Amino acid sequence: MSTQLEDRAKEARLLRRRSELDRLTYVRKVGELAPLGSQREIAKVLGIAQPNVSKMLKAAAAAPKLVEGFSGADPYEIAERYAIGELTLFQLVDELLRWDYPPTKNRTDGYDDLVFSVPGSWDDVVRAVDHELIDGRTYDFLLREGADHDARSEAAGLPYTGFTADEAREAAQRFVDGTSGDVLAGVA
Structure with missing residues (x-):
């Protein structure tokens, strides 16, 4: 080609x-x-x-309803809006860190081993990477930050709560500062 x-x-x-x-x-x-x-x-x-x-x-x-405080109805739509330049890198990372991802355990129909995608779950982020809406560096950061956040919560004996708005903004700013800056995307 x-x-x-x-x-x-x-x-x-x-x-x-x-x-x-x-x-x-x-x-x-x-x-x-x-x-x-x-x-x-x-x-x-x-x-x-x-x-x-x-x-x-x-x-x-x-139509899927927008989730209040977010730019889309699910993480995939958020990534799509980033890819077309509607969101900055900061907004993308902030929203994907704050998203309340449902668990993805036990995703079979009970009869076979096929795994079903759970709407609004981390599966949407994986699909966004597969479709080149977000890059691997951003995905790795989100994955690492999420794991670190979970580990801190577990060490403190706290239940999983997800990122607060302040925690997500702080992490997003760290990521943007560590990259080329807060620019409009267009990676699709």
């Missing part, structure tokens, strides 16, 4: 991802309008047909 093809494909993938995230954001925004007026009123102010509003509201009801 030629380098020119790879470079152009990378640009096309980034544009596709940006388009999909813009669509998701649009659907969510239209969903926020539902309690403010009728479908006819929403259609009028948006300049679209009422049947399109109906479709958008159904899509909004099915």
Whole structure:
């Protein structure tokens, strides 16, 4: 495969991802309008047909909800938004450290050894690395910080609580200071 093809494909993938995230954001925004007026009123102010509003509201009801205080509905969406340049490296690391990851133990259906991905879990971060949304250096930092945090909590006899906002900001700043700086990404 030629380098020119790879470079152009990378640009096309980034544009596709940006388009999909813009669509998701649009659907969510239209969903926020539902309690403010009728479908006819929403259609009028948006300049679209009422049947399109109906479709958008159904899509909004099915769309994953943003988690308060985060830029996405799950760690993968956060990584996607970083990859298209919506988030800085600081924001990415901060949010992924603060995320409350559910446990991923016992991920089989009980009948076979297939492992199922747990939505909102660390699996999303692994998938983001696999899809080149975040780089290995960032992944290693997140993994190391999480393990260190867990070890400190365990040594203090405390239950797992995850990172506080201050702890996450401090760690994110350390990481950004140790890299090339807090720049907009675009690694997709």
